[in-house]
Amino acid sequence: MRIDGVEVAVLDGVYPPSEDTFLLIDAIRGVRSGRALEVCCGTGAVGLVAAGGAGSILEIDADPRAVANARLNFERNGLGGRADFAVGDLFACVRGRFDLILMNPPYLPEGEGDAPDMAWSGGPRGRAVIDRFIDGMGGVLEGGGRAFFLQSSLNGEGETARRLARAGLEGRVVIRRGFQFEELAVIEAFHAGSQKD
Numbered sequence: 001m002r003i004d005g006v007e008v009a010v011l012d013g014v015y016p017p018s019e020d021t022f023l024l025i026d027a028i029r030g031v032r033s034g035r036a037l038e039v040c041c042g043t044g045a046v047g048l049v050a051a052g053g054a055g056s057i058l059e060i061d062a063d064p065r066a067v068a069n070a071r072l073n074f075e076r077n078g079l080g081g082r083a084d085f086a087v088g089d090l091f092a093c094v095r096g097r098f099d100l101i102l103m104n105p106p107y108l109p110e111g112e113g114d115a116p117d118m119a120w121s122g123g124p125r126g127r128a129v130i131d132r133f134i135d136g137m138g139g140v141l142e143g144g145g146r147a148f149f150l151q152s153s154l155n156g157e158g159e160t161a162r163r164l165a166r167a168g169l170e171g172r173v174v175i176r177r178g179f180q181f182e183e184l185a186v187i188e189a190f191h192a193g194s195q196k197d
């Protein structure tokens with residue numbers, strides 16, 4: 001499929017770009033950065049759009065199939081030279097700091113009897129990955145940097161705001177869209193007091 005001028009192939013077993021992917025892309029279109037990081041990258045669709053305005057980007061996913069898919073897409077779009085790729089859990093293999101961090105996580109609460117899938121399952125309350133992302137983000141985000149991540153109304157925007165505050169971060173919703181059974185929002189987060197507007 002073609003998204004924002006980049007060609008995105010989807011390999012077997014990898015999360016296909018969906019409404020949440022497109023909402024995050026809408027939120028970050030035109031954002032410029034030096035060193036960017038995308039965790040939970042899937043096909044790399046979001047990172048491909050961000051890479052247009054970034055000096056470099058590191059693409060990470062816990063699923064090796066997703067990382068292979070992102071690498072393929074960056075190479076096919078002539079962006080392989082400014083990207084690095086790693087298989088890993090969130091920030092576990094990250095060194096240094098980034099001025100742009102992106103994440104569309106698995107965020108749906110697991111229902112009884114569902115077979116959990118790493119692509120969408122955020123644990124019993126949908127917060128398993130988001131909470132660890134918030135807790136670790138301060139350590140990898142540059143002083144004046146910004147993170148953009150996806151949040152569903154199914155797993156508590158208020159809880160995200162409280163957790164960000166406990167981590168010394170602030171957040172605000174930059175885009176919101178309603179779907180059949182949930183509302184999705186993209187949260188922009190940054191070190192408390194580091195952004196003027």
Ligand SMILES: C[S@@+](CC[C@H](N)C(=O)[O-])C[C@H]1O[C@@H](n2cnc3c(N)ncnc32)[C@H](O)[C@@H]1O
Pocket residue numbers: 015016017018020021039040041042043044045046060061062063066088089090103104105106107118119120129
């Ligand atoms: C909802 S999909 C989003 C994929 C892509 N970013 C997009 O927007 O289309 C979530 C992705 O997170 C990955 N993932 C799940 N848990 C992870 C973790 N702990 N660390 C890194 N990636 C993870 C999954 O393999 C999947 O590719």
